[in-house]
Every structure is written in C-alpha cells, then in structure tokens.
Amino acid sequence: MRDFIEQLGGRAIGTFRNVSGFCVFCLKCLREFLQGSFFNRAAFGILVMQIFFTAYQLLNFFVLLSAVFGSIFIGIVFQTVKSFGLVQYLGNIIMGVVVLEFSPLITVVLLALRSSSAVNSEIAVMKVNREIDSLESFGIDPVVYLFLPRIISFIISVTILSSLFAIIVLFSGFIFSSIIFEMSAGIFSEMITKSISVFDIIIFYMKTIVFGFFISVIPLYNGWRTEYRSTDIPVSVLRGMMGVFMSIVLVEVVSLVARFFLNSL
C-alpha cells in the first residue's frame, strides 16, 4: 500500500514538475518575444532560414497536396450535398467544414509530421552533444537564438500555408460547383461571402497561431530537456510528438466550441 502511494505521489510530482517546467519555458519564450529579442541579427538570420525550411521548401509539394486533397474532399462534399438535396447549405458547408476546419488541420498535421519531429530531434541532438551548453558558455541565450526563431517561423508558416490551402480549396470548390451545379462565379462568391462571419476569420487565424505555437514549443521543450544520453533522443522525440498530437486535438476542440459559442451570440 505504501509503495502504491509512493508511486502515485512520485508520478504526481513528476507530472507537476513537467507541466510547470513547460509553463515556465513558454513564459520565457513569450517574454523574449515581447522584448523583441528575435531582432538580434544572429537570431533573425535563423528566423529567415527557418521560414525557408518550414514553409518555402514545402511549397511545391504543399500546393500539389492542397489541390489533390482539397479537390477530392470538395468533390465528396458536393456529391453528398447534391444527393441529400442540401444545396442551400453549400456555402456554410464549404466555409464551415472545408475551409475553416479542414485547411488548418491538414496544414498543421503535415507540418507536425515534417518539421516538428525534425526540430525535436535537432534540439535533442544539440543537447546531447552539449552544443546548447556551448552556446550558454559564450553568453548566447538558447531561447533567443534557437527557440524563438523556430516558434515564430512555425506560426508564420502555419498561418500562410493554411490560408493558401483555403484559397486552393475555394478555387477547386468553384470549379466543382460550376461542373456539378452549373453555378456561375458570381453566385459562388456571393454564397461564400454570405456564409462567413468576422468571428470565423478571427478564430481561423487565432487557431493557426495557436497551432503554430504548440507544434513548435512542445518539440522544442522536449528536445531541450533531453538527458545527456543518446538513448534519450528517441524517447524525447516520441514524447514531443505525442504532445504535439494531443495539443492539435485540444486546440481543434476548443476552437469548435469557441466558434459555436461566438456564432450563437
């Protein structure tokens, strides 16, 4: 019984330390962000490189994926709408489901798979090789030089790529609507503008910012707290990626609730 209580207490303390450590880490990143530390020229160079790696290098593949995936999804939605006779709700379905929910979700999942795992392992390897200690020994703050540029680049990348995905999906929506429903461009754009509110746009961009923040800060934190052992690197990446996917689900649920609440006002 005593062992059980000790185990339980140990786990509770461990979890509390982990959560509080994560919160302190986030607050430090936020403080440096508000102080504009990323304008330091060494850090700014890293920021530009990270945007290049995270968004620009992915662009061709992303546009292709958006066109293929978006068209398939729009096609399925249109066929379903037609067969159930829900044409009057077409605008709401396109904006509510495909653009506002689907675009950021697909973007963030793709970036998490491609870039979050890479960032997590990069920072973990740097920690194990004592490269982060090396930076600190020269008075270079790893939060300013390593972490902040990556967080900002993820936020910018998720926002830009989600918007791009939404534009491509809307364009394929227009093409499908003209084929399936013989809808003109004027009617299609009127239908879309009628079914979107300012709250929707605010939540869309808030969501992309929060997504970008979490899919960068969680792998960075997990990489940073890796022990000085190479065997700890895969454990750190595993923990980081689990955290990333849990945060994606959490943000998605919270944003849905917020949209429902704000639109019912």
Add this chain to the structure above:
Amino acid sequence: MSESELKARAAAIRAEQRVGFVSPDIPLLSNLNVYDNISLVPRYLTDEKEESIRAEIERFLDLLEISDSISKKTFQIDSETLFKVKLFRALMLKDSVTVIDRPFVMLNTAADIKPVVKMLDTLELNEKKIIFFDFEWNKSKY
C-alpha cells in the same frame, strides 16, 4: 560542464571578466560551418558590422593557413583545424579571458605545446590574456 570549466568560470566571475573557452567539452555547433561558428559570437553579442567581422575572421584564417575550411562543417575538418576554430571563436569574445582547457586532448598530441604557442604567436594577441587550464598538473608538458 567539467569541473575545470566551472572553476575557470568562477575565477572569471570573481574578476568580473568573460571567459572564452577552448575545451574538448565545449563543441562547435554541428549545423553551422566554420565561418558561422566563429562569427556567431560577435554577431549575437555585438553591433560590429558584418564586413568587419568577416574581414577579421578571414585574416585569422589566413594567418593560420586554414582559409579553405571557411565553408566546411565541423565533421569535415581535422582535429588541428577544429582546435584553431575553437580558439578563434573564443578570441572573438571581446574583453575576455581565453581559457584553453586540455589542448593535448584536443590536438591528439602526446606532449608538445610548441604548435599551440606558435599558433598564438602568429596571431599576435598582445592584449589578450590566455590561460592554459591544465598548466599546473601538466607542467612537464609545457
């Protein structure tokens, strides 16, 4: 951080000076090339112009005949060049004491400090204070 580095740092703090470490325990950044590793310190810590930083680094590299390594990553250079790059990085820290920790380990050499002394002479570091941290217990080698 090793015990020797902690002691050196403590001594420097007492003297209110910064320490530029050249140590086997303080590596270069593996995702940066030689130039970026050396220029990182002044780029992050000072407002010195980019052209002046580049000119200083190129002069250093020329003096020690390792100019061809400027764009190489750390895994592409030998232990002697690695030592020189670590030394340059430490020297780029202005108003600091440079602590060279276990040079024999870094240079893979048994007992000859002459190449290091020659290297430092070549660089003409008149006002720079350089400490060999293992001097006390490795006196016979110096």
